[in-house]
Amino acid sequence: MAGPAVRRRGSGLFVLACLLPALVLFVLFMIVPTVNVFRMSFYTWSGFSPDMRFVGLDNFVRLLDDTQFVRAFQNTVALLVVVTVVTMGLGLFLAAIMTRQRLRGRTFYRFVLYVPSVLSVVVIAAIFSALFDQENGLINGTLRLLSLDGLRQVWLGDQDIVLWSLAIAMVWQSLGY
Template sequence: MTTTITEPPGRTERAATTTAKTPRRATSARRRGDRRFVAACLLPALALFLLFMIWPTLNVFRMSLYTWSGFSPQMRFVGLDNFAKLLDDEQFLRAFQNTVALLVVVTVVTMGLGLGLAALMTRQKLPGRNLYRFLLYIPNVLSVVVIAAIFSAVYDQENGLINGTLRALSLDGLQQVWLGDQKLVLYSVAFAMLWQSLGYYMVIYMASMASIPEELYEASALDGASAGRQFFAVTLPLIWETLRTTLTFFILSAINLSFVLVRAMTGGGPDGASDVLLNYMYQQAYTNSSYGYGMAIGVVVFAFSFFVSLLVSRATRRPPLQY
């Protein structure tokens, strides 16, 4: 006689459900542990970002509404008066014009030469191109202060490289006071900015161009496209996203670069001819003891940088190309 043991109704289903829920609970617990770990890793960086980036930026906006010498404990709230004074400040307007001029000229020349040299190094079999790339990249390795010292020596009126070379070639009439002439000083600073930045962006564009399949150039060559046509029809569209990124990055970094070079080479002179926004802000906040007024200039720099970045991003937007 055979005895059959029958499970109580529902016990089998409950056991299967419990078994299915166990891996889910383990997975959920693992995910919570991963989130805690990621949060623990991000928290120090986030705290430093808030402490040294967000709070100082907000403090600049707050201090722009006050009149304060920077040393006295007395602060007086003046609202938007500091910004109203900027509109009547001729030196501020001059510094703003110089900043815009440097951004436009140096950005156009740097991006244009960087693209041209990158295409030349990548598409043409130049002898010693690795040496050229190395020599062009060296300035980016040097400190900006070192570059300012180098060009201060190069532009020296008596013993500088340029005037010394002109004197040796009996071209004394072409000698100039490169950092003392109001008509030339801004171009002298612009050339130093170009020399410092060109190699870096050339290398970035070379890396981007090297990833373009050779078959695209071969196909365009079979269609009769010249080297120039290939650059504008093949190379430029396929590295457009890289160009957009570097363009925005250069504009933002050029604002800081111009300040360091101007501060170290000319101090804004002669007679404010080479002054830029950040240098004028520094003078007002830390030299003329007009800290609130200087912070108002800082707010203008912040808004200007944000507006230019947004404008460039919108103006250069296009559907990405894939290959």
């Protein structure tokens, strides 16, 4: 009969054997390409020729001088902050409501809130494209029916509101988490 130390070691080997394939795949498909891309960022290279010329930090300096990159980076950070804060705040608020004992239909509401979390990005994009379409979208169509034509927008084509339109879609998708 095996003692506790032998069983513990056997259990550890079993856990290692179970984790090893995932760890190998993670290193192979995530860590190695990331390190390789970072290494390549110090070179200038066409991508096709074997000629790679070391340029050091020049690529990063050029990137920071590019106004389009800086604007895209600012938009990404703003979207990240807004979506995270709104999702967490609204999610906690809805979770507090859903945990009430006397809430009728609590299971249904939980299901409705969680469904967008399991939809693919393509489905989310199709839903919000249908909502935000300039001519035939549900939002602009509803505004037209209510004789509020002045409020109709080019939701995904106006630089001033596209970020907010994307934030709404992202919050809706992640709210169930």
